[in-house]
């Protein structure tokens with residue numbers, strides 16, 4: 001009996017000990033589980049909220065960590081053509097390859113010597129892998145990298161090529177965008193650079209005194225005098241200051257308008273004769289706009305320009321230069337005359353004018369321009385889809401309709417005759433901007449079609465191309481023709 005008691009006590013002691021030890025174990029387990037949950041929660045929070053910010057900072061060291069685990073994904077055009085991809089050789093060496101060469105160079109950008117263009121914009125997606133977890137773990141075990149996601153852009157292969165070819169050897173930029181969605185279909189900048197030899201060419205591309213600016217995306221960063229396309233803004237302000245009477249405006253053009261010691265000439269000294277406001281705009285009569293400009297309230301004109309995104313960052317997800325408008329109420333006569341015809345100190349990027357034209361075509365509402373349609377994993381499953389979004393109203397619908405009607409006249413009766421066709425009704429504005437005496441003018445065109453239900457906006461700038469109607473409008477015609485033949 002005693003023995004039994006003793007044994008029983010011993011057993012109890014041992015059970016106590018076991019209980020205690022079990023409790024300790026449980027505590028430890030809870031602690032580990034808790035720590036694990038915290039870790040998962042942090043990872044989840046990081047993945048969902050913070051990761052994009054951290055990774056998108058090009059200078060963050062964490063980036064290298066991702067590049068060590070993921071092979072950078074591909075960038076594709078809207079029809080699935082590869083624009084950028086990473087090739088991996090047998091030894092695991094990676095090379096970023098651009099099968100289209102210079103065709104997309106400035107808009108796609110690069111990822112080796114810093115990051116620009118869509119390579120920068122899509123950086124996070126390209127270095128994120130959404131293949132299934134089992135495959136990810138398996139690859140990690142055998143020491144292989146995971147394939148990054150692919151980014152399908154809004155860029156249209158056929159139209160991009162047409163725009164690039166139409167520019168030929170001339171320097172310049174072409175943009176095409178859907179005004180009702182903001183999708184950018186074309187962004188050409190010539191001459192551009194060869195993205196496949198960027199590293200080797202880097203020193204010469206960035207050498208001081210290299211005036212070609214091949215790395216500059218002329219479409220978004222190139223600042224040019226607007227020339228006559230600025231007359232659209234002059235017309236808008238004139239209509240605002242003269243409601244009900246603007247249609248009475250008239251001017252008799254003999255090819256050269258003289259005011260004191262200054263002379264404003266129409267293109268090639270053309271005498272336009274008697275001009276209404278609509279005719280003066282359609283024929284791009286400089287004399288008429290010099291007179292009109294003198295009547296305007298310069299403070300209001302500046303405010304109107306700034307409402308139309310001058311002196312502001314554009315709503316754009318890749319690098320761009322703000323356009324500049326500097327004339328204010330203290331301006332002298334010469335500056336007023338020059339600014340009124342788009343010369344003087346005003347400067348604009350082709351992208352800016354694309355956005356203004358898009359807003360006019362879209363009833364005054366500007367859609368945010370965008371380049372990425374969707375992100376897919378390497379197996380083609382959709383990971384993320386981007387939808388159109390509204391930037392805001394740049395001008396009231398009735399003013400937009402009025403300007404759109406006047407732009408239609410440019411193609412019908414004016415300088416945009418290259419856009420005359422039975423296939424669709426185009427509208428737009430041409431410009432021939434002087435930038436240095438003795439040199440050919442920069443040729444501009446910005447417009448849309450069809451006039452009554454705009455589907456596509458096109459802006460063309462040809463450096464030293466001559467007249468907008470002769471050099472830039474035919475490039476736009478090319479793109480409209482292909483687009484509306486589909």
Ligand SMILES: [Zn+2]
Nearest residue numbers: 253266272285
């Ligand atoms: Zn004239």
